Amino acid sequence: xxxxxxxxxxxxxxxxxxxxxxxxxxxxxxxxxxxxxxxxxxxxxxxxxxxxxxxxxxxxxxxxxxxxxxxxxxxxxxxxxxxxxxxxxxxxxxxxxxxxxxxxxxxxxxxxxxxxxxxxxxxxxxxxxxxxxxxxxxxxxx
Amino acid sequence: xxxxxxxxxxxxxxxxxxxxxxxxxxxxxxxxxxxxxxxxxxxxxxxxxxxxxxxxxxxxxxxxxxxxxxxxxxxxxxxxxxxxxxxxxxxxxxxxxxxxxxxxxxxxx
Numbered sequence: 001x002x003x004x005x006x007x008x009x010x011x012x013x014x015x016x017x018x019x020x021x022x023x024x025x026x027x028x029x030x031x032x033x034x035x036x037x038x039x040x041x042x043x044x045x046x047x048x049x050x051x052x053x054x055x056x057x058x059x060x061x062x063x064x065x066x067x068x069x070x071x072x073x074x075x076x077x078x079x080x081x082x083x084x085x086x087x088x089x090x091x092x093x094x095x096x097x098x099x100x101x102x103x104x105x106x107x108x109x110x111x112x113x114x115x116x117x118x119x120x121x122x123x124x125x126x127x128x129x130x131x132x133x134x135x136x137x138x139x140x141x142x
Numbered sequence: 143x144x145x146x147x148x149x150x151x152x153x154x155x156x157x158x159x160x161x162x163x164x165x166x167x168x169x170x171x172x173x174x175x176x177x178x179x180x181x182x183x184x185x186x187x188x189x190x191x192x193x194x195x196x197x198x199x200x201x202x203x204x205x206x207x208x209x210x211x212x213x214x215x216x217x218x219x220x221x222x223x224x225x226x227x228x229x230x231x232x233x234x235x236x237x238x239x240x241x242x243x244x245x246x247x248x249x250x251x
Contacts (some may be wrong), residue, residue, distance in 0.1 A: 012166075012168055041193075041195055044193075048195065094232050094233035095203065095233075106200045109196040
C-alpha cells in the first residue's frame with residue numbers, strides 16, 4: 001500500500017495543487033490518460049466543494065486529501081473541517097433551458113463525481129465531511 | 143479585454159480563444175468578462191484548454207445565457223475528446239454545439 005497526504009488552506013487556487021498531484025499519482029499508478037483526466041476532474045470537484053461549501057472558503061480551515069493505492073484501487077479521501085453537510089444531491093444534473101433562464105448555472109459537481117469514479121461515499125458529522133472516491137485500474141475490471 | 147481570452151473578429155463572427163489551460167474557479171471571473179465581446183456568431187476556441195471543471199462550466203454557461211438573450215449563435219471549437227465527454231455528461235452541447243476549425247471560413251462568409 002502506498003499513501004500520499006496533502007493539506008491545503010481553503011482557497012480555490014490551492015485546488016490546482018491537489019489536482020496536479022492527483023494527475024501525477026494517477027499516472028504513477030498506471031492509469032490511462034483518459035482515466036487520469038477523470039481522476040483530476042473528480043478530485044477537483046470534491047476539493048472545490050470542500051473549500052467552498054464544507055469550509056466556507058475560510059483560509060484558516062484546511063482541506064486534507066489522502067491518496068491510497070492498495071492493490072489495483074486508488075482511493076482518495078477529501079476531508080473538510082466544516083460543520084457537516086445536510087443532504088447531498090447525487091441526482092443527475094444537466095444544463096436545461098429553464099435553469100439558464102433563471103441563471104442557475106452551478107450544481108454539476110456531485111453528478112460529475114459520481115459519473116467519473118467507480119465508487120464514492122460521504123460521511124458527515126459536526127466535525128466535518130469526508131468524501132471518499134475509489135477508482136480501479138482498467139486492466140483489472142475484466 | 144480579459145487576460146485569459148484573445149479575441150479575433152471577422153465580420154459578424156467573433157472567435158474567443160481561451161488562452162488559459164485551466165477553466166476553473168480561479169479563471170472563471172476573467173473568462174466571464176468576455177461575454178461582453180460576443181457577436182451574432184460567437185465561437186469559443188478551446189485549443190489551449192487542458193482542464194475544465196464545473197466552476198468553469200458555470201462560467202461558460204454565462205456565454206450561453208448571453209447568447210440566448212441576444213439571439214446569437216454560440217459554438218465551441220477544438221474541444222478535446224475528454225471535454226466532449228464532459229460536455230455530453232451535462233448536455234452542454236445542446237446549447238453550445240461543436241464545430242470543426244475547418245468549418246470556420248463558412249461562418250465568415
